Amino acid sequence: MALVLSCQGLSAQFGALPLFEDIALSISDGDRVGLIGPNGSGKSTLLEILAGIRRADSGTVAARKGARLGYVAQNVTFPPGLPVRQVLEQALPAGVDRDAAIPMALGQAGFENGDAMAETLSGGWKRRLAIACALVGNPDILLLDEPTNHLDLDGILWLERLLRSASFARPTSCSCVSSPAPLAALRLSRATS
Ligand SMILES: Nc1ncnc2c1ncn2[C@@H]1O[C@H](COP(=O)(O)OP(=O)(O)O)[C@@H](O)[C@H]1O
Numbered sequence: 665m666a667l668v669l670s671c672q673g674l675s676a677q678f679g680a681l682p683l684f685e686d687i688a689l690s691i692s693d694g695d696r697v698g699l700i701g702p703n704g705s706g707k708s709t710l711l712e713i714l715a716g717i718r719r720a721d722s723g724t725v726a727a728r729k730g731a732r733l734g735y736v737a738q739n740v741t742f743p744p745g746l747p748v749r750q751v752l753e754q755a756l757p758a759g760v761d762r763d764a765a766i767p768m769a770l771g772q773a774g775f776e777n778g779d780a781m782a783e784t785l786s787g788g789w790k791r792r793l794a795i796a797c798a799l800v801g802n803p804d805i806l807l808l809d810e811p812t813n814h815l816d817l818d819g820i821l822w823l824e825r826l827l828r829s830a831s832f833a834r835p836t837s838c839s840c841v842s843s844p845a846p847l848a849a850l851r852l853s854r855a856t857s
């Protein structure tokens with residue numbers, strides 16, 4: 665499978681203490697990678713660096729030329745006064761047919777219509793909307809930070825189905841982050857099926 669995102673020698677620190685050092689990672693089409701670590705171990709920081717919204721203290725991140733990257737942050741917020749439909753429209757890349765893409769994205773996320781104000785949604789529906797915004801750009805790689813936060817059981821099953829069908833429909837890499845175990849440091853784990 666072709667490489668879509670890689671990093672070498674990534675290090676980050678806040679203040680005197682290093683958060684992580686010398687991380688190397690390669691993600692290819694179709695890979696599913698779990699990033700696991702306790703609170704404060706640097707999962708969100710690493711994902712922000714991979715997503716290009718934060719600079720590492722050292723090291724490099726390289727994405728395949730033209731690769732589309734989707735990213736859903738740990739904390740999801742939307743500007744006031746925007747209906748769901750408009751939030752999705754703003755996430756659409758240029759040149760995509762909005763008349764086809766928006767109803768599909770609404771249906772995929774489970775919204776009956778796009779009229780609700782995004783800022784008034786529950787935490788779980790905000791999370792669904794944020795994931796739908798990332799998917800509407802048809803990403804080659806999807807970075808999800810604590811994607812099950814605020815999702816109820818239905819929401820978690822929805823996310824599972826979505827990620828499974830996405831990886832079948834096209835090569836998609838998903839970095840899912842959670843902190844279920846008291847590990848000493850960040851761990852990376854690749855799903856094999
Ligand atoms: N901008 C910042 N300035 C100072 N410290 C930060 C900043 N961002 C994160 N941290 C600290 O870095 C550590 C790792 O944060 P984070 O990447 O959010 O960890 P995780 O996602 O694993 O819980 C935490 O101790 C956090 O307080």
Ligand SMILES: [Mg+2]
Nearest residue numbers: 707708709738
């Ligand atoms: Mg985090």
